Amino acid sequence: MQNIQQQDTLSSVPSNEVVHFDHQFSNAAYHDIAPAREALLAFLLKNDVARSYADMLLLTLTEIITNLIKHPLQKAKNIQCHVSVQRHEVLMDISDDSSPFLDFQDKCNIALARTKGCLPCTHENGYGLACIMQQHASVQYISMTYSKDSKNHFIITDSHAPVCPATPQKHPAERKVVFMVDDDPVALKIHCKMLEKEYNVIAFRSAHDVLEAFQKILPDLIISDLTMPEMDGAGLRRAMMDMEYGNEIPFIFLSGFTDNQHKPQINQLGIDDFLCKPIEKDHLLAVVERLLKRSSQIRSAVQGKMDSEITELFKPALPDNWGNHWRFSVQNVMAEAGGGDFILQEETDTHMLAVLADVMGHGHMAKFFAFAYAGYLRSIFRMHDKPDPTVFFETLSSCTEKDSFLESMIVTCQSVKLAEDGTVDIVSAGHPPPILMTSTECHDVAVSGPLPGLSLQENPYKSTQVKLAEGHKLLLATDGFYDAFNNDKEQSFYRAFMMFCNYLPPTWPHICGWNSARALKKKTV
Amino acid sequence: MPTAQLFEIQNNPQYSLVRFFGYVDADTVEKVKPALQEQIPAGCKQLIIDLEKVEFLDSHGVGMFVSFLKRVHSNNGRLIIATPEGQPASVLQMVGFNGPLVSFFENTQAACDNCLMHNQP
Numbered sequence: 178m179q180n181i182q183q184q185d186t187l188s189s190v191p192s193n194e195v196v197h198f199d200h201q202f203s204n205a206a207y208h209d210i211a212p213a214r215e216a217l218l219a220f221l222l223k224n225d226v227a228r229s230y231a232d233m234l235l236l237t238l239t240e241i242i243t244n245l246i247k248h249p250l251q252k253a254k255n256i257q258c259h260v261s262v263q264r265h266e267v268l269m270d271i272s273d274d275s276s277p278f279l280d281f282q283d284k285c286n287i288a289l290a291r292t293k294g295c296l297p298c299t300h301e302n303g304y305g306l307a308c309i310m311q312q313h314a315s316v317q318y319i320s321m322t323y324s325k326d327s328k329n330h331f332i333i334t335d336s337h338a339p340v341c342p343a344t345p346q347k348h349p350a351e352r353k354v355v356f357m358v359d360d361d362p363v364a365l366k367i368h369c370k371m372l373e374k375e376y377n378v379i380a381f382r383s384a385h386d387v388l389e390a391f392q393k394i395l396p397d398l399i400i401s402d403l404t405m406p407e408m409d410g411a412g413l414r415r416a417m418m419d420m421e422y423g424n425e426i427p428f429i430f431l432s433g434f435t436d437n438q439h440k441p442q443i444n445q446l447g448i449d450d451f452l453c454k455p456i457e458k459d460h461l462l463a464v465v466e467r468l469l470k471r472s473s474q475i476r477s478a479v480q481g482k483m484d485s486e487i488t489e490l491f492k493p494a495l496p497d498n499w500g501n502h503w504r505f506s507v508q509n510v511m512a513e514a515g516g517g518d519f520i521l522q523e524e525t526d527t528h529m530l531a532v533l534a535d536v537m538g539h540g541h542m543a544k545f546f547a548f549a550y551a552g553y554l555r556s557i558f559r560m561h562d563k564p565d566p567t568v569f570f571e572t573l574s575s576c577t578e579k580d581s582f583l584e585s586m587i588v589t590c591q592s593v594k595l596a597e598d599g600t601v602d603i604v605s606a607g608h609p610p611p612i613l614m615t616s617t618e619c620h621d622v623a624v625s626g627p628l629p630g631l632s633l634q635e636n637p638y639k640s641t642q643v644k645l646a647e648g649h650k651l652l653l654a655t656d657g658f659y660d661a662f663n664n665d666k667e668q669s670f671y672r673a674f675m676m677f678c679n680y681l682p683p684t685w686p687h688i689c690g691w692n693s694a695r696a697l698k699k700k701t702v
Numbered sequence: 703m704p705t706a707q708l709f710e711i712q713n714n715p716q717y718s719l720v721r722f723f724g725y726v727d728a729d730t731v732e733k734v735k736p737a738l739q740e741q742i743p744a745g746c747k748q749l750i751i752d753l754e755k756v757e758f759l760d761s762h763g764v765g766m767f768v769s770f771l772k773r774v775h776s777n778n779g780r781l782i783i784a785t786p787e788g789q790p791a792s793v794l795q796m797v798g799f800n801g802p803l804v805s806f807f808e809n810t811q812a813a814c815d816n817c818l819m820h821n822q823p
Contacts, residue, residue, distance in 0.1 A: 207729035214725075214758070232758075232789040239760045243728045304761035304797040311796050 195263040196224050202242065202256040210242050217260065224262050230335075233312045234260070234269060240305035241271050241331050249275035257328075269333040277320035277329045309333070352377040353397040353469055358387050358413070359431070360405040364454065368400070368431065371458040372465060384413035388420075395422060397469055403432035403443075414446045427468045431456065493520040499529045500597045518655045519551045527596065530566065534590040535608070535655040550588060566592040566604035570626065570638040574606075577629045588629060591653055599645040604638050613643060614650040622651075708734050711741050717748035717782075717817035719810070720770075723755045726763035726790070735766055742770070747779030748817045752810045754785035759793045767799065780805060784813040 198220040200213045214235050221231040238258060245253050253275035261268045278284070284306055309316055317332040324330055355372055358381040359365040369378045379396070381387045384405060399417070403410040410430050417423035430443065433454040443451065449468050452461065495505040507520065522531040536550055557572050569592055591608035593601050603611060607628035610621040624641040645651060708730055712719040720738060722730075742749060749770055753759070771781045782805045786794060807813035 207727070207732060210727065211725055211729065229792075232792070235758065236760060236789070236793065239727055239758075243760065243762060247728070304764050308761055308793065308796055 195261055196220075198258075198260040198262075200258045202253075202258075204252075204254060205242060205246055205256055207243065207246060210239055213242070213258065214239060217258075220260070221262070226262060226267070230267075234267070234333075237269065237309050237312060237333060238271070240309050244278075244305060245271075245273050245275055248278070251276035265336065267333075267335045269331075271331040272324075272326070272328040274321070274328055277322065278318065281318040281320075354379065354394065355465065356381060356387055356390065356396040356399045356401075358382070358384060358400070358405070358410075359402040361402070364402070368456075368461065371461050375462065376465070384408035384410070384416070387413060388416055391417070391420060391423070396426060397472070398427045398429070398465060400429045400431050400465075403430050403434060411442055411446060414448060418447075427472050429464065429468065431461075493518055493533075495520055495522060495531065499524065499595065502597060502599065503529070503595055505531075521551060521554055529595045530569070530592060531595070532569070532590055532592045533608070533653045533655065534588055536588050566594050566602055567638050567640050570604050570606055570629065571636060574627075574629045574638075589655070590629065591624075593651075593653065594640075599649075601643050601645060601651060602640045603643070604640050606638070609654060612652045612654075613645075614652065615646070615648075709738065711738070713741075713743055714817075716820075717750055717814065718742050718746050719750040719752060719814065721752040721755065721810075725758045726756055726766070727758060727760040728762040731762045731766045735769070738766075738770075742773070745777055746774055747777045748782065748820065749774050749779070750782040750784050750810070750813045750817065752784045752813070753787070753790045754810065756790045759790035761793070761797065763790075764793060764797050764799055771804065782807060782813045782817065784808075784810045 198217060200216055202209055202213065217238060218231055218235055221234065222228065226234075242256060242258075245256055253273040256271065256273040259268075259270045259272075313333045313335055315332075315334045317330075319330040319332065321327050321329050353376050355376045355378045357365060357369050357372070357378055359368065360382055362382070365380050365382070369380050372378045376398075379390065379394070381390065384401070385408060387399065387401070399413075401410040401413055405413075408416070410432070414428055417426070417428065424447075427449045428446075429450045429452060430448055431452045431454060450464055452464060493507055495507050498504055518533070518535050520531065520533050522529060524530075532554060534550065534554070553576070554573065557569060557576065560572060570590070573590070589607040589609075591603065591605045591611065593603050593611075595601055603622060603624050605624045605626045607626065610624055613620060613622050622641060622643055624639075626638045643651070707723055709720055709722050711721075720742070724730075751767060751770065767781070767783075774781050783794065784807050786806055805813075805816070807816060
């Protein structure tokens with residue numbers, strides 16, 4: 178602790194103000210990191226940053242400082258750690274005067290890909306950058322060559338960092354929002370009071386105020402008086418129906434009129450309930466709860482249907498046969514809606530080229546990228562009369578380097594070129610190795626290659642050739658296959674794979690696969 | 703001020719149990735790895751790493767676990783992680799330290815019982 182100059186500042190201020198933490202290391206060693214970590218943790222917890230997020234920042238701090246101690250040719254004499262917190266916004270800036278890292282972004286992408294795309298547990302180093310990259314929305318490295326203060330900067334920014342609520346009450350942001358509109362200030366106050374413990378109630382004195390607020394806030398429910406000056410409740414409802422999302426928000430009238438004068442008019446407005454003043458608190462609460470629950474159920478059901486339709490639409494597929502000797506089978510188990518796996522194939526007179534790709538990420542966003550990426554790959558297929566795996570990846574890699582959209586994605590791919598005689602040429606770009614299953618053994622096919630666009634060498638893609646005999650199976654899988662087996666910690670990968678094959682019915686002996694897995698088998702003649 | 707205990711090790715015929723305390727980071731790894739390489743039997747086939755008392759794990763700690771994994775793997779054995787919770791569990795998950803050669807158990811006793819059941823001295 179002798180060589181550490183600690184300038185930690187701890188302050189607790191109102192949540193909307195910015196609070197700062199500074200910590201300086203001089204000629205830092207590994208044992209200086211723990212005290213800095215402890216000081217940062219105290220600062221973050223004192224300023225209501227959620228513990229889970231605080232742990233992420235502590236890990237990032239540790240990984241960066243450890244890297245700065247371990248790797249630079251010219252060691253840092255001074256390292257400055259600055260953290261700013263403003264409610265959900267967090268910025269961490271770690272600056273140093275060491276010799277800068279070269280190709281930092283490439284190193285990050287490769288480290289990240291390694292934890293995602295290959296068999297884990299083979300390297301003893303290189304996980305730190307992957308941790309940093311995975312944890313934060315934005316990670317930038319600015320070397321001293323480009324920085325104004327001639328220092329290297331690691332800049333981490335997160336705009337949605339979770340914070341702890343100041344009180345044990347449910348955070349207002351998590352409560353349902355109810356718009357309450359009534360021109361009678363007394364009635365408005367009474368009805369708001371009835372709901373304010375359970376809901377985030379926003380009161381309005383006129384329909385125009387509601388319409389104006391609706392442009393900025395999307396409520397979960399609107400409760401409106403029927404008779405109001407200028408624009409009445411029915412006018413408000415009609416105006417809402419013409420607005421985006423307006424028709425989706427549950428709408429209740431709360432009125433002192435109980436006669437039938439307005440009923441025909443109201444029935445055409447498609448409202449969810451009509452309540453009469455005076456109303457008791459329990460009754461109002463029960464109606465509001467019922468409508469909000471019903472609304473959530475409908476949204477979930479619609480979303481679920483959409484999810485399943487999109488998933489089905491983009492499901493990876495291959496033909497059942499090619500030539501006289503090949504059969505294909507695709508198994509695809511979606512862990513969630515969306516997903517980023519896809520398959521492409523191109524047939525010629527003499528060969529078939531198939532590509533299995535995995536866009537990293539989950540959900541619809543990954544599926545969207547996968548769809549866009551698939552289109553790009555199709556266009557590359559069309560660029561060559563006779564598709565070749567090596568040429569295909571070199572073209573893709575070259576395109577990736579020149580295209581910022583492709584460059585922003587991390588994708589692992591594997592292509593196979595199949596010949597009638599059972600020969601398979603395999604090229605991989607950061608993909609898990611394929612598995613060859615013969616009658617006596619089951620093993621990896623040693624094939625590797627960098628992610629598209631990340632190679633530092635020329636012509637980095639080498640084709641590996643294997644020849645399948647009758648009854649042999651070749652399985653290509655995305656890393657989801659490995660994840661699936663990780664659910665069963667006791668199961669050896671190959672043993673599980675063999676067991677899975679044994680479960681198959683005898684009439685379909687060639688099907689093997691698991692999560693997004695594809696099996697190719699030389700058909701028994 | 704006495705130095706805080708960083709780990710303890712129990713060697714049994716069926717397994718070895720290494721229990722870490724506090725932080726498992728680059729500083730800890732530098733201090734404990736040589737001692738552990740020496741104290742874990744060369745032919746160890748079942749190695750339990752107990753994380754119950756670990757407050758913080760970083761990538762250097764994971765790297766050390768990988769070196770242990772390689773070691774037991776060379777003996778055709780397996781690595782067992784006991785009590786993976788909180789921050790250490792998140793880090794292990796994040797780096798993909800969950801391959802087929804690693805087993806996870808909720809507590810140390812369950813891990814030890816499983817090792818005895820496998821009975822691979």
